[in-house]
Structures are given as C-alpha cells and as structure tokens.
Amino acid sequence: MAHHVPDADVPRRSPLPAxxxxxxxxxxxxxxxxxxxLLGVAAFGGLERADAVAEPAGAGTEVExxxxxxxxxxxRVVSDELGDTVQLRxxxxxxxxxxPVFVADAARSVVLTLEPSGExxxxxxxxxxxRPDGLVSHFxxxxxxxxxxxxxxxxxxxDADGIEGAVVTVHEVEKLHxxxxxxxxxxxxDKAAVGAVGVPLEGTSP
Numbered sequence: 001m002a003h004h005v006p007d008a009d010v011p012r013r014s015p016l017p018a019x020x021x022x023x024x025x026x027x028x029x030x031x032x033x034x035x036x037x038l039l040g041v042a043a044f045g046g047l048e049r050a051d052a053v054a055e056p057a058g059a060g061t062e063v064e065x066x067x068x069x070x071x072x073x074x075x076r077v078v079s080d081e082l083g084d085t086v087q088l089r090x091x092x093x094x095x096x097x098x099x100p101v102f103v104a105d106a107a108r109s110v111v112l113t114l115e116p117s118g119e120x121x122x123x124x125x126x127x128x129x130x131r132p133d134g135l136v137s138h139f140x141x142x143x144x145x146x147x148x149x150x151x152x153x154x155x156x157x158x159d160a161d162g163i164e165g166a167v168v169t170v171h172e173v174e175k176l177h178x179x180x181x182x183x184x185x186x187x188x189x190d191k192a193a194v195g196a197v198g199v200p201l202e203g204t205s206p
Contacts, residue, residue, distance in 0.1 A: 056167050056198035063170040063195035067096035067186055068106050072168040076202035077160045084154035086121060092148045094139035101139050105186040112152055113167045121152035169196040
C-alpha cells in the first residue's frame with residue numbers, strides 16, 4: 001500500500017522560494033542585475049573584438065606585435081572565376097621566432113576593415129613576390145618580404161565597387177607551449193590591438 005508524504009515534509013531541491021509571488025520577485029531581481037552587468041561589460045568593449053584604434057596611422061606605417069612587423073600600403077579588389085577577393089599589399093617580416101611559423105598563426109592577427117561599410121575580413125592567405133603563384137604556408141625567421149600580398153574573400157553583402165579603402169588592425173599574439181614541450185602555438189589576443197593603419201584603394205590618393 002502506497003503512503004503519501006504530506007507536501008510540507010517533501011524536501012525542496014530548488015533554491016527558489018515556494019511562494020510563487022516571492023519566486024517571481026527574486027527571478028526578476030536576478031535578471032535585472034544580470035542585465036546591468038552585461039551592459040557594463042559591453043560599455044567597456046568586453047563583448048566585442050578590440051579593433052577600434054583612436055586614429056589609424058597613414059599608409060606605409062610599420063606596426064609590430066610579438067611575432068611580426070608589417071607596413072601596409074594599399075588594397076585592391078580582384079575578381080576572377082572563383083569570386084571577389086580583397087588584397088592588401090604590405091611589407092612583412094616575422095621577427096618573433098627562430099623557427100618557421102605557420103602563416104595561419106601569424107596572419108590571424110591582421111584584420112582588415114573595409115571602408116566605408118565597416119565590414120571586417122579575417123584570416124588571410126599570403127603570397128610573396130618571389131613566389132607569386134604559390135600560397136605561402138610558413139613565415140621564415142628574419143626574412144623581410146617586400147610587397148607581400150595578404151588576400152581575403154570579399155565579405156558577403158559588400159559591393160566591390162563601393163570600397164574606398166581599408167583600415168588594417170594588428171592584434172597582439174601570445175606564444176603558447178604544448179604539453180611536453182613538443183610544439184609551439186601562437187594565439188591572437190582579440191582584445192589587444194597594437195596599432196592600425198589606414199590604406200587607400202589602389203589607384204587613389206591616400
């Protein structure tokens with residue numbers, strides 16, 4: 001025969017009050033406090049990538065993080081059978097490692113913001129003048145590359161004919177060692193922009 005325990009004797013696992021009005025009041029208070037915290041974080045840029053720099057430097061200015069130094073010059077739009085790409089011409093050198101570093105690890109710190117749309121492009125492919133037909137897989141230590149090309153797919157919704165220039169933002173990177181010392185990774189710090197350079201569209205004045 002089943003025995004029913006009175007409701008008052010059943011242990012409550014929920015930390016919320018049993019009274020429905022008190023429960024509603026507590027949930028509302030917690031929700032409001034959470035909203036205030038989120039608004040405060042957003043106000044200080046905590047929810048966004050730190051791409052904004054007070055005033056981008058002029059084309060040709062060198063910007064350096066812990067791994068690479070780069071001097072952006074100008075951008076151009078290239079259209080072919082594979083689609084539209086935005087290409088940045090820049091001098092670049094990898095100075096922060098005595099061993100070759102994957103292009104993906106180093107170039108991820110370079111972000112392109114198209115003007116005037118404000119659309120952002122990340123994780124470029126890289127080509128060197130000495131190897132114009134070959135995609136580069138590694139940066140070599142202390143080997144300056146003049147007029148290298150960093151290439152991004154044109155972001156969706158951006159009119160290629162409407163591009164007037166771009167801002168190149170460089171973020172800091174951090175060297176990470178794998179367990180056991182078997183390898184090294186370079187991670188981009190999305191919240192630390194070390195500098196930005198404004199570059200014109202090819203064929204226009206800065």
